[in-house]
Structure formats: structure tokens, C-alpha cells
Amino acid sequence: MSFENSLSFARQLDAADPLREYRKAFHFPRVGDKQVIYFTGNSLGLQPRRTQQFVDDIMKDWRELAVEGHFYAEKPWWDYHERLAEPLSRVVGAKPEEISVMNTLTVNLHLLMVSFFRPTEKRYKILCEEKAFPSDQYMLQSQLRFHGLDPDEALVEVKKREGEHHWHTGDIIDKIEELGDSLALVLIGGVNYYNGQVFDMEAITAAAKKAGAFVGWDLAHAVGNVELHLHDWGVDFASWCSYKYMNSGPGNASGIFIHEQYLDREDIPRFEGWWGTRKESRFLMKPTFEPIATADAWQLSNPPVLALAPYLASLEIFEEVGMKAIIEKRNKIVAYLEFILHEIDRQVESRFEIITPEARGCQLSVFLHGEGRSLFDYLMKEGVIVDWREPNVIRLAPAPLYCSYEDMYAFGQVLKAGIERNY
């Protein structure tokens, strides 16, 4: 499709957008009298309007029922988390029994390492991507040290090629093959937070399995953004947060995926708590743990229902819309943003370099050569919320559920004015 850099064209795209009504289903911050152009759904998604009611319901049940709410609330608290498994299974391509929601992302990665990183003398190395998200690096390093291993030796990072900004799948697979039977685990962020690259999770998972290693994915930037088939790909485990593209609120609960083949297996260890034991006998307060036959066996504590309520509200939207429609709009709106960037780039004499490769989701990461922090300040003042990384990278993530094509056009105009004011 050929695009045009004009307000009328952007409005035509909006008029034809099957998701256009969903923009109204979210609260937008305002700067002055303007609703912002929001590009940071990859960091904290906007609040759905319906979320308030879900939270209020819990507050009301707590107020009126107190402890009885565990069993007699309209959505009883003691198994509230179970309501999330099915809609989430459709978002990540899993079976509902492979999903649980608990804790937060880094905590869950540590817990999953208990099950899936059990180094031996021979097989003890972990492979990840160069410059992984810092929390993942700290998690992996501390796990290695916990097992008495030296991260400098046992943590292998796949590098980008000289002068390039993305990883090659072939380089990752070569490294997996090279490590062979010294490789215990592959753990990579499915979508890189910095350059927006979508890794070939299927091919990398297959290569890791062939080498006899476990493979896990951190899906923080992938869930709700890209197509996932965790079950069919044979992924061993995964975890994600819910506050980025999943719009469930700051610091909110995390999801985990554990492949069916590891459920109910005595040779897969885990750290355990009372919410992982079978519901039927939980309140008999027996001394022995009887694992639930699903990923819920990994749950430790009773569910934080005030946190799960916004997640459930958000999942209702994902159920209504479906990942297919989200991805269709994503492809088009990101292509339109790319077009706008190229148009503005021509007009301001080539200052942009998009470092996101073709394998991408919702995010474009752009070097703004010759620009600095003052441009970022200008954008923010004009109501464009972007993520800025020193020295001059902006990350733009137009979340398909609530961003409009008109936003992309208007952003281009603000960006151009911001650059030209320094001429």
C-alpha cells in the first residue's frame, strides 16, 4: 500500500481501522489541553477505562464480605487467578494448564531457574543475547554464582556483528551448536527491548533442544505484541510482565508458561508454597505437598487479587479483539510510522537511522544523528511521550489498541518542527 504524509490520509486510515473504537476504551494523559501521543506502551501501557470497575469490585467485596470474599465474592478470590489462564493461553499460544499468573517477572525467572537450570560438571553454561535487559543479566549472573560458577566463563553472550545493530539467527544457532553438551540453558528476551528485534524463537528453541539444553524466553516485550506459539514451538518455559503491552498497571503481576511435558513430573524440582498444592486438600493443612497438575503448582502464595483485577480487565480486551487483529493493525501502523519518519528525514536532510530490523513488532528504535536531549524535551513539551536513551536514541512503540494513524502524522509534524527550530 502506498502511504501519504498528510492529515487527510491519516484520517482515512483511521476511519478504515477495525480497532478505532478501542482508542476510546483507554485513558490518555493530557499535556495542556491536548491528549498526548503515546509511544511508550512498551514501557507502561495505558489504563483501560474498564479497569476501575474490576478494582472497585474487589474493594467492595472486601468491604462487605471481608474474609468471606475468598469463597463468596462474585469472582471468588481463592481461585481468581484461574480466570486469567485461558485468555492468556490464547495470547501466548499455549494450553491453559501451561499458564499461571503470580509474583513479578524477575522473581518468576529466578523461580523457573530452580526448575530449569540445574548445572552439572559437564553441562553448565547459559547462552543469552549481548546486552540483555539489565534485570535478566543480574538474574543470570546471580544464579550462576549461586551454583558456584563464574559468570565470566559460564555466561555466553551472542554478539551483534561489527557495525550492525541486530543479531543474526544463524550466529545464535552456530553458538548453540558450538557449545553443544556444555550448554545447560538458552534464555533470551523474545523481543529485544533496545532495538525492537523479534528473535526467531521457533528456530532458536529447536536448536537449543537439539543440543540437549533447556530453553526459556523472557517475553516482557513480546506478550501482547507478537505472535507466539509457545506450546507448538516446544519452548520449555517463559515468563512475562503484564504492564507493558498488556496494559495491566505499574509493576503488576507476571505470567509464566511451563510446557505440558514438565507438569506433574517428580524429576522437575521447584520451590513450593501452599497455593501450589491441590485445591481439594489445601485447607486440610496437611504436611505433604500435592502438586496441582498445572503450572499453578509453581504458585507459592495466595493470589494478589487487587493486582490481578486490572490484568483480568485488560485480558477481556485481548479476548474481544484477538491477537490476529492486533497484529494486523500493528503491521500497518508501524509501516506508516516508518514511512512518516522517512518523509521527515528527507525534509530535514537525513538525520535518522532506524536500527530495528525487519523482524519487528510494535517498536521502532531510531538514532537521531546530530540531535540531543533538547529535542526530547521539546517532544515531551509538545505532548509526545517517547522513550529517550542517551545519547540520541528514541524508541517509538505505537500500541495498536490505542494509537491512531493521525498520531503518527501529528508526531511527524512535531518532530520536524523540533529539529528545524535548531537550524
Ligand SMILES: *Cc1c(COP(=O)(O)O)cnc(C)c1O
Ligand atoms: C521490562 C522488563 C523486565 C522487568 O522486570 P520486572 O521484574 O517486572 O521489574 C525484565 N526483563 C525484560 C526483558 C524487560 O523488558
